[in-house]
Amino acid sequence: MNAVSRGVGIAVAMVAWALAGFGSSSTLDRDPAARSALHAPHRDETGFFNPWRRFVRPSIWDMLRWKSSDNPYDKDRTPNVARLENDGAYLSGVEHSATVTWVGHATFAVHDRGDVFLTDPHFTKRALIPARAVPPGLPLDSIPADAFAVVSHNHYDHLDEGTVTGLPASVGWYVPKGLADWFRARGREDVTELDWWESARRGRFTITCLPSQHWSRRLGQGEGETLWCAWLVDSGDYRYFFAGDTGYFPGFEEYGRHLAPIDVAMLPIGAYEPRWFMAYQHMDPAEAYQAFLDLRARIMLPMHWGTFDLTDEPLDWPPQELARVVAKRSGSDDRIRVLAVGERWKIPERPVLSLPIVPSNTETATEN
Numbered sequence: 034m035n036a037v038s039r040g041v042g043i044a045v046a047m048v049a050w051a052l053a054g055f056g057s058s059s060t061l062d063r064d065p066a067a068r069s070a071l072h073a074p075h076r077d078e079t080g081f082f083n084p085w086r087r088f089v090r091p092s093i094w095d096m097l098r099w100k101s102s103d104n105p106y107d108k109d110r111t112p113n114v115a116r117l118e119n120d121g122a123y124l125s126g127v128e129h130s131a132t133v134t135w136v137g138h139a140t141f142a143v144h145d146r147g148d149v150f151l152t153d154p155h156f157t158k159r160a161l162i163p164a165r166a167v168p169p170g171l172p173l174d175s176i177p178a179d180a181f182a183v184v185s186h187n188h189y190d191h192l193d194e195g196t197v198t199g200l201p202a203s204v205g206w207y208v209p210k211g212l213a214d215w216f217r218a219r220g221r222e223d224v225t226e227l228d229w230w231e232s233a234r235r236g237r238f239t240i241t242c243l244p245s246q247h248w249s250r251r252l253g254q255g256e257g258e259t260l261w262c263a264w265l266v267d268s269g270d271y272r273y274f275f276a277g278d279t280g281y282f283p284g285f286e287e288y289g290r291h292l293a294p295i296d297v298a299m300l301p302i303g304a305y306e307p308r309w310f311m312a313y314q315h316m317d318p319a320e321a322y323q324a325f326l327d328l329r330a331r332i333m334l335p336m337h338w339g340t341f342d343l344t345d346e347p348l349d350w351p352p353q354e355l356a357r358v359v360a361k362r363s364g365s366d367d368r369i370r371v372l373a374v375g376e377r378w379k380i381p382e383r384p385v386l387s388l389p390i391v392p393s394n395t396e397t398a399t400e401n
Contacts (some may be wrong), residue, residue: 068283080257088248112348114339115373121175131380135372136170138340145268151182152275153191160190163341170375181205185277186261187251211259241265245279271296281320285327298330303338306345318355333369
C-alpha cells in the first residue's frame with residue numbers, strides 16, 4: 034500500500050471511529066441468560082445498549098495499532114464486483130410473486146406483488162468519506178412514490194441524507210427509537226419509530242423491529258442516543274429478515290425458533306477484518322453462515338460487501354470466503370444467492386407440503 038492510500042485509509046478509519054466506533058472481539062455466545070437478555074431493558078442514563086454484552090469503545094491507540102499494522106490482504110488489486118444494468122422500470126408494475134434487487138451494500142429493493150420496500154437505502158457516491166466503488170444497481174428515480182423503507186441505524190453507510198431527501202417525500206420510513214426527529218427535520222413526515230419487539234402495520238405488511246448487536250453514533254447524535262435494530266418484514270406471502278449491521282449474537286437462534294418461517298435472510302458478510310477489532314459489531318462470513326442456519330431461513334442473500342471499502346479485506350473477498358466456509362462445512366449450499374449489483378432475483382415459491390390421504394369414515398349414500 035502506498036503512502037497516499039495508507040493516509041486515506043487512516044482518515045476513513047479515524048472518522049469511522051470518531052462518529053461510529055468499533056468494538057472488541059466476542060465469542061459465539063449461546064448462553065441461555067444472554068438469550069433472555071434479548072427482552073431485557075436496553076436503555077439507561079447513558080443511552081441505548083445491548084443488555085447481553087455492552088459495547089466497549091476501543092481507545093485511539095487501538096485505532097492507531099490497526100491502521101499502522103501490515104495488512105495481510107492485497108488491496109492494490111482491482112476488486113471484481115459484478116454489476117448488471119437495471120433501469121428499475123418493473124418496480125412501477127405488479128409482481129405475480131416477489132423479486133429482490135441488490136442495489137449495493139445493505140440496500141435491497143424488494144418488489145412483493147404491487148408493493149416496494151427498501152432496506153437501508155443508500156444511492157449516493159459516498160458514505161461520509163468512503164467513496165462508492167460500484168454505482169447503485171438501480172436509479173434513485175425508479176423507486177415508486179408509495180414505497181416504504183426500513184432503516185437499521187444511523188451510521189453513514191446505512192442512513193444517507195442525500196438518499197432520504199432524494200426519494201419522494203411520500204415514501205414511508207420505519208426506524209429504530211430516537212431517529213424519527215431526524216427524518217421529520219428533513220421534511221419526511223411519514224415516519225414510524227419502533228423499539229425492539231414492537232410491530233407496525235402498513236397495508237398487508239407487518240413490520241417488526243428486532244434486537245441486533247451494534248451501536249449508534251453520528252454527527253449531532255451521540256453514542257447510544259438512537260437505537261439500532263434488525264427488521265422482520267412480513268407481507269403475508271413472504272417473510273423477510275434484514276439484519277442491518279450486527280455481530281453474531283444469540284438473537285439469531287431465538288428468531289429461528291420463534292419467527293419461522295423466514296423466506297429470505299439478508300445478512301452482512303463484509304467489513305470484518307481485523308477480527309480483534311471488528312468482531313463485536315460485524316460478522317465474518319463464517320458467522321453469517323451460522324446466523325443463516327440459526328434463522329432456519331430458506332434463502333440467504335449476502336450483503337454489506339463490494340460497495341464501500343471500510344476494513345482490511347478486499348471488497349470482493351467476503352463472498353469468496355463464504356464459499357470456502359460452506360465448502361468446508363457442507364460441501365455446497367444452493368440456498369445461498371450471491372447477487373450482482375443490480376441483479377433482480379425471483380423468490381422461489383414456498384414448497385407445498387404433501388399431506389397423506391386419510392381415508393374418510395363418512396359413508397356415502399348411494400341410490401339403489
